Amino acid sequence: MSIILLLQTRGRMTAAQLAGELEVSVRTVYRDVEALSAAGIPLYGDAGHAGGYRLLDGYRTRLTGLTEGEAQALFLSGAPGPAADLGLGSVLTAAQLKVRAALPPELRAQADRISGRFHLDAPGWYADEDETPYLSAVADAVWNNRILHIAYRRWRTPTDVERLLEPYGLVLKAGRWYVVAGPGPRTFRVDQILRLTTTDEEFVRPDDFDLTAYWTAYQRDFHARLRQGEAVVRLAPGVRLAGQPETGGRTDDDGWTVVTVPIESLDHAHTEFLRLGTGIEVLEPPELRAKLARTVAELAETYGNAGARGGD
Known part of the structure; x- marks a missing residue:
């Protein structure tokens, strides 16, 4: 079924391409293709450099191969908010209606059930929604392989720069849109685009570029660069550092736990550790402890003076 759906959606594919997509051996693909042909599926193989397997033109399979879990996941991953951001809200709704109509009755009931019981809303509560006035223009350039001329605001000086981008793809991460673009490729926040002009010049998207693989590697590299320092701290009983991997875990005579945690910078750790008040004591590095x-x-002096001002 997976081979049929791949050929149905992508057209001609070689045995090696099918094997790589399905994570099986080429021999397994040969065996399954023979089984499909024996079952009457109009599947043909062409030899030569431009060869591969393909389905007879016009052949379509119905979605009866979906399992219960696959049908549930399909309707759980609708993401109506991001689709609306890209101007595809009505298109997504129409597509879901068509898929739902093609499902067998028992799977249709499961899809309706999960749609009514789960709703995905990725952004956090306290994060302001980013203004992305150029999102649709970027998406159109991604789709049509058009070079973009942008004015962009970055965090380091000079902050405002101009760039020519070859937009390969868009990524939505925690409610924020990013465009991955060549040359490079590099990653840009869409909400930091100040001005945008779509050129008439087309670019050639690299055949070997994989957006999912790039983003996975980018996140891994980002987190590796993000926390390059360490701090040794004492935590009061019951106090934990949310989202921080801890090593050590030795408990002292007072019941406090001594752990080593990664930190992004002295300033960032200073801000984060202050939130815990008297529930944390920094032992190392000495620069952070002194800060x-x-x-x-300074806080004690400020509030002490405030108390004095509030007296008679």
Whole structure:
């Protein structure tokens, strides 16, 4: 069934391409193709450099091969918010209606059930929604392989720069849109595009570019660069550092836990550790401990003076 659906959606594919997509051996593909042909599926193989397997023109299979779990996942992954951002909200609704109509009655009931019980809303509560006025223009350039001329605001100086982009793909991460573009490729936040002009010049998207693989590697590299330092801290009983991998875990005589945690920078760790108040004590590095001590002293002076001003 997977071979049929791949050929139905992508057209001609070689045995090696099918094997790579399905994570099986080429021999397994040969065996399954023979079984499909024996079952009456109009599947043909062409030899030569431009050869491969293909289905007879006009042949379509119905969606009766979907399992219950696949049907549920299909309607769970609708993502109406992002689709609407890209101007595809009505298209997504129409596609779901067509898929639903093609499902057998028992799977249709399962799809309706999961749609009514689960709703995905990825952005966090306290994050302001990014303004992305150029999102549809970027999406159109991605789709049509058009080079973009943008003015872009980045975090380092000079902050405002101009770039020519070959947009390979769009990624939605935690409610924020990113465009992955060549040359490079590199990653840009769509909400930081100040101005945009779509050129008439087309670019050739690299055949070997895999957006999912790139983004996975990009995230891995980002997190590796994000936390290059370490801090040794004491945590009061019951206190944990949310989202931080801890090593060590030795408990001292006072019941406090001594752990080593990765930190992004002294300034970032200073801000994050202050949130825990007296529930944390920094032991190392000494620069971070001194920075926190200065802040606490300044706070004590500020509130001490405030108390004095509030007296008679």
